[in-house]
Amino acid sequence: MKPVLSLDMENPLEFIDKYGSFQHVKIGHSVAIYGKSVLEEFQKRNLKVIVDLKFVDIPSTVARSIKAWDHECVEGFTVHSACGIDSIRAALESTDKLIFVVLKLTSLTGDLAEYLDLIKSLRILGCSFVLPGKWAVQLRKQIPGKILVPGVRIKRGADDQKDVVHLSEIMNVADYAVLGREIYKSPDPAKAMDEVRRMLNA
Numbered sequence: 001m002k003p004v005l006s007l008d009m010e011n012p013l014e015f016i017d018k019y020g021s022f023q024h025v026k027i028g029h030s031v032a033i034y035g036k037s038v039l040e041e042f043q044k045r046n047l048k049v050i051v052d053l054k055f056v057d058i059p060s061t062v063a064r065s066i067k068a069w070d071h072e073c074v075e076g077f078t079v080h081s082a083c084g085i086d087s088i089r090a091a092l093e094s095t096d097k098l099i100f101v102v103l104k105l106t107s108l109t110g111d112l113a114e115y116l117d118l119i120k121s122l123r124i125l126g127c128s129f130v131l132p133g134k135w136a137v138q139l140r141k142q143i144p145g146k147i148l149v150p151g152v153r154i155k156r157g158a159d160d161q162k163d164v165v166h167l168s169e170i171m172n173v174a175d176y177a178v179l180g181r182e183i184y185k186s187p188d189p190a191k192a193m194d195e196v197r198r199m200l201n202a
């Protein structure tokens with residue numbers, strides 16, 4: 001399982017240069033505002049980037065958006081399932097990087113049973129998924145693609161998340177574990193990342 005540092009903090013590059021980073025980082029709109037050239041900064045630091053812009057649009061626009069953001073350092077993109085199967089197929093055809101499909105945000109309640117048909121039709125396409133941790137545990141054996149789990153906690157409370165999971169619960173389940181406030185709101189972010197590395201190598 002790869003830990004992913006979610007670059008949701010102020011001045012992410014300063015943070016990385018001060019405290020270090022996992023090899024994988026996730027960027028959202030608060031980093032995208034610097035423009036695509038920011039990816040060169042991650043490339044320089046030998047980081048792998050998950051571009052989390054949660055694309056939701058018609059197929060041609062999703063494909064164009066992914067092509068526009070694609071870069072050597074990019075490992076994958078998030079797309080929201082609300083854009084439908086055709087757009088997700090277009091996303092997969094637009095790049096050889098991973099396409100992580102978001103089904104239900106971890107800030108919302110929702111029953112897995114309501115999403116099973118959608119998951120069945122999506123996994124045939126070969127996409128990867130963003131899943132709440134508990135869903136990842138239940139679905140791991142049925143999903144050939146990669147699973148990225150957000151809402152991961154070790155010591156911290158849930159904040160604005162409804163679906164949280166302890167890092168230890170997804171060790172042999174998730175391919176990617178997203179850690180944001182657990183790290184950057186920690187009194188010692190470098191130590192917090194070292195503790196995660198120790199847990200994962202244990």
Ligand SMILES: O=C(O)c1cc(=O)[nH]c(=O)n1[C@@H]1O[C@H](COP(=O)(O)O)[C@@H](O)[C@H]1O
Pocket residue numbers: 006008026028052078102104105106107130150151152159161178179180181182
């Ligand atoms: O696609 C995402 O990354 C995502 C999907 C989801 O369902 N829930 C979710 O929290 N995320 C993102 O994962 C990160 C979680 O942040 P923390 O709760 O601080 O670890 C944020 O950048 C969210 O935007």
